[in-house]
Amino acid sequence: MESATVALGHGHEEHHGPPEANQSSRIDRQTLGIYLFIVSEVMLFGAFFASYFFLRVVVNPPAWPPHPYELPVAVAGVNTAILVSSSFTIHYALEAIRRGNRAGMKLGLMLTWMLGATFLFIQVNEYVHLGFSARDLGFGSIFYCLTGLHGAHVFVGLCLLSFATIRAFRGHFGSEEKDHLGVEVPGIYWHFVDIMWIVVFTTVYIL
Amino acid sequence: MHNPLRSEADAFRWLVAIGIGAASVIALTLLTRPAVGAAWALLLVVGGAVAGYRSARGSLPRRVEVSRGGDGRHRVLVVANETVEGTALIDEIRERCRGRRAEALVVTPALVSSRASHWASDVDEAIELARQRMELSLIALRGAGVKARGEIGDSDPMVAIEDALRAFPADEIVISTHPPDRSRWLERDVVERAREEIDLPVAHVVVDLGAERTHTPGN
Numbered sequence A: 001m002e003s004a005t006v007a008l009g010h011g012h013e014e015h016h017g018p019p020e021a022n023q024s025s026r027i028d029r030q031t032l033g034i035y036l037f038i039v040s041e042v043m044l045f046g047a048f049f050a051s052y053f054f055l056r057v058v059v060n061p062p063a064w065p066p067h068p069y070e071l072p073v074a075v076a077g078v079n080t081a082i083l084v085s086s087s088f089t090i091h092y093a094l095e096a097i098r099r100g101n102r103a104g105m106k107l108g109l110m111l112t113w114m115l116g117a118t119f120l121f122i123q124v125n126e127y128v129h130l131g132f133s134a135r136d137l138g139f140g141s142i143f144y145c146l147t148g149l150h151g152a153h154v155f156v157g158l159c160l161l162s163f164a165t166i167r168a169f170r171g172h173f174g175s176e177e178k179d180h181l182g183v184e185v186p187g188i189y190w191h192f193v194d195i196m197w198i199v200v201f202t203t204v205y206i207l
Numbered sequence B: 001m002h003n004p005l006r007s008e009a010d011a012f013r014w015l016v017a018i019g020i021g022a023a024s025v026i027a028l029t030l031l032t033r034p035a036v037g038a039a040w041a042l043l044l045v046v047g048g049a050v051a052g053y054r055s056a057r058g059s060l061p062r063r064v065e066v067s068r069g070g071d072g073r074h075r076v077l078v079v080a081n082e083t084v085e086g087t088a089l090i091d092e093i094r095e096r097c098r099g100r101r102a103e104a105l106v107v108t109p110a111l112v113s114s115r116a117s118h119w120a121s122d123v124d125e126a127i128e129l130a131r132q133r134m135e136l137s138l139i140a141l142r143g144a145g146v147k148a149r150g151e152i153g154d155s156d157p158m159v160a161i162e163d164a165l166r167a168f169p170a171d172e173i174v175i176s177t178h179p180p181d182r183s184r185w186l187e188r189d190v191v192e193r194a195r196e197e198i199d200l201p202v203a204h205v206v207v208d209l210g211a212e213r214t215h216t217p218g219n
Helices: A029-058 A073-098 A102-129 A137-169 A181-206 B008-031 B034-056 B087-097 B115-119 B124-143 B157-167 B190-197 B209-215
Strands: B074-079 B102-109 B148-153 B172-177 B202-206
Touching (some): A029 A181, A073 A102, A073 A181, A102 A137, A137 A181, A181 B008, A181 B034, B008 B034, B074 B087, B074 B157, B087 B124, B087 B172, B124 B148, B172 B190, B190 B202
Parallel strands (some): B074 B102, B102 B148
16 A cells, blocks of 8 residues: 555666556455455445335335235246356366366356356346336336346356356466466356345345 | 455355355245344344454465575565664674675665554655665665665565565565564564564564664764
């Protein structure tokens, strides 16, 4: 935070451009960057959850979900299991590349991508068969906003995983920590997406 | 404090913990009433926040990465702040560099006056004061025939040492402090921690600036 470097070995030299990057961070900048991004994302989700709890607790309708709407809890539960499984497969991919097992990394990345895509497909299918839209009461609006926001994040995560998978098949990444940041950073994002879904599912479908 | 989330493995552990917590909330809700599940969820969130805070307290045990030179030159990393211009320190460095190809890097941590200044990054004055002291030290060292250069470091002396060792392949470290009854660094076990965490010889020099000024001719 407060360090600066003043090299005096060669006298005072004129310095142009931005100051040198601080050396003191003990976490690499890509990982720190994704964590800072996730902090901003948590705040975004927080705003949507605030709206949800306002509608549910402060407005306090007689029933939740309002009659005659129903949420497909079983389908969403299976979808939750699929998404949570994908966190295990991305973790497997990273553990594999840490041990130098490239085949394991490719398998883990592909499985993660397929599980993520399956989740998104089931969610779109759920939207088609729900029987209400975002225009149906505040309930419909907040339901589609929360789950849709999360779905958008899954889509972004799938894009990141696509890049990582393509790179893996092109021979990128190695067992050294600095050599597989391209998998580590999407992996952290993917865990965030999964954690957010666990919270969304528990809050919206169960409680 | 340290960041409890440092890698994908940490994030995965959080996911597993949150997943288990959510499973218990779901089970309780399905077995009883949503209100019971909500109360349990609230309890878990508060408990998780407290556990997260407790796990982030303190410093992580670690080994400081040391770069290697390999050109036969003996390199001394000197870490000192207010005592950087002390005669005892200058003499110690001169002794360690005598009779061999040697080089010294003097790192002077920019000490901020308060925690508020630290959080506000209000360090300009601290950096300037540290730079002035370091320049005097470098003049004295060069006058004593020691090849030396200087850097202003992080206000945490351990971080300043770690930063310096990434670029400067030191063979030994000299840490200079005030006498034990006045040294904040000794109070914070800086020398002990450096000896534990860094795989290099660490020497400790005590500089009593008050006594040096008393013995200076003319005083």
